[in-house]
Amino acid sequence: MLERQLVAGFVLAAVTVFGCKDPSHSQVPATTDPATTDPDPDQPAADPLVPVHLSFDDAPRMDDPGTPLRDAAELNRLNDELIAVLQDHGANASVFYNCDRLVPGERTIEAWDAAGMTVGNHTASHVNLAEVGLEAWLDDVRRCDLVLRERLSAPPTWLRYPYLSEGHTPELRDGAREALAAMGYANAHVTAATTEWLLAFAYRYAKQAGDTKTQAALVEAYRAHMLGAVEAARELARFEVERETAQVVLFHVNELAVDHLATVLDDYEAAGYTFVGIEEAMADPVFTREDRYVGGGGISWLARIHDPEQPRPPYWFGQEEGRLTEAFGHLLNPNAYASE
Numbered sequence: 001m002l003e004r005q006l007v008a009g010f011v012l013a014a015v016t017v018f019g020c021k022d023p024s025h026s027q028v029p030a031t032t033d034p035a036t037t038d039p040d041p042d043q044p045a046a047d048p049l050v051p052v053h054l055s056f057d058d059a060p061r062m063d064d065p066g067t068p069l070r071d072a073a074e075l076n077r078l079n080d081e082l083i084a085v086l087q088d089h090g091a092n093a094s095v096f097y098n099c100d101r102l103v104p105g106e107r108t109i110e111a112w113d114a115a116g117m118t119v120g121n122h123t124a125s126h127v128n129l130a131e132v133g134l135e136a137w138l139d140d141v142r143r144c145d146l147v148l149r150e151r152l153s154a155p156p157t158w159l160r161y162p163y164l165s166e167g168h169t170p171e172l173r174d175g176a177r178e179a180l181a182a183m184g185y186a187n188a189h190v191t192a193a194t195t196e197w198l199l200a201f202a203y204r205y206a207k208q209a210g211d212t213k214t215q216a217a218l219v220e221a222y223r224a225h226m227l228g229a230v231e232a233a234r235e236l237a238r239f240e241v242e243r244e245t246a247q248v249v250l251f252h253v254n255e256l257a258v259d260h261l262a263t264v265l266d267d268y269e270a271a272g273y274t275f276v277g278i279e280e281a282m283a284d285p286v287f288t289r290e291d292r293y294v295g296g297g298g299i300s301w302l303a304r305i306h307d308p309e310q311p312r313p314p315y316w317f318g319q320e321e322g323r324l325t326e327a328f329g330h331l332l333n334p335n336a337y338a339s340e
């Protein structure tokens with residue numbers, strides 16, 4: 001009963017705040033309904049008030065092939081700076097650890113925890129469930145769980161699947177889900193499935209090489225990508241469930257975020273997005289919808305709930321990965337700057 005009331009309340013609030021863009025749902029003639037007319041270019045866009053949760057994978061820092069980071073002081077600095085940016089924006093974020101990447105002397109888990117952020121499990125060694133099978137994958141989850149339990153003020157309750165892969169068969173998907181629930185974990189879904197890691201690798205190499213022009217181009221692409229991802233996820237939400245939903249955005253702990261997350265968060269605030277914690281985001285009833293996807297792909301939750309018998313809209317996130325690879329793929333090699 002409570003759940004039904006919550007659902008009804010959420011839908012009502014969503015309709016009240018966002019308006020209904022389908023003229024058939026409106027009692028007002030379409031020509032006088034502002035929600036159905038083209039936006040006036042002289043007027044600022046209406047404030048959409050979309051709840052957005054910021055989540056960061058691959059803590060304590062995303063490794064890239066060119067520059068693995070094993071220095072505890074540097075890890076502490078990177079994570080502290082990221083936390084400070086989030087606190088400046090009043091954002092209650094989540095961060096997901098690969099526990100094998102921890103090094104002696106590092107205290108980043110405690111720093112996130114003390115800042116009131118949600119610390120979750122991302123498996124010890126970032127293994128893909130579809131590749132290693134259920135038992136090996138669960139062992140990896142448990143290995144990280146032990147570390148997090150030891151160091152957090154309360155047991156971890158959120159897990160983010162590496163590569164967002166929940167296995168390529170129903171047996172794997174459902175087996176993992178059952179085992180995780182028994183361990184006390186819930187799935188920290190992603191709706192805005194970004195590819196900023198690609199920009200972050202290129203950014204790191206450009207920064208090391210002192211190439212400020214390329215860095216500037218990558219920062220511009222980063223801002224456009226992170227804004228575009230939320231817009232695409234909102235469009236997908238309106239397509240699948242005919243309303244705005246909470247959005248969960250995927251970032252990674254990387255130098256690009258440390259240096260430029262503040263600008264992205266300014267962009268989000270300018271777009272009218274409000275930052276919410278993971279509990280509030282996951283309370284959106286869209287996350288109780290049936291998961292209708294079986295496959296190893298790391299796709300948005302809003303694509304997983306799609307009815308496979310209905311036509312699927314173009315998948316922006318896949319297209320965007322292609323665009324970014326085409327534009328910046330040649331910069332993904334740390335030696336790209338060796339001769340410059």
Ligand SMILES: [Zn+2]
Nearest residue numbers: 057058162163
């Ligand atoms: Zn990851």
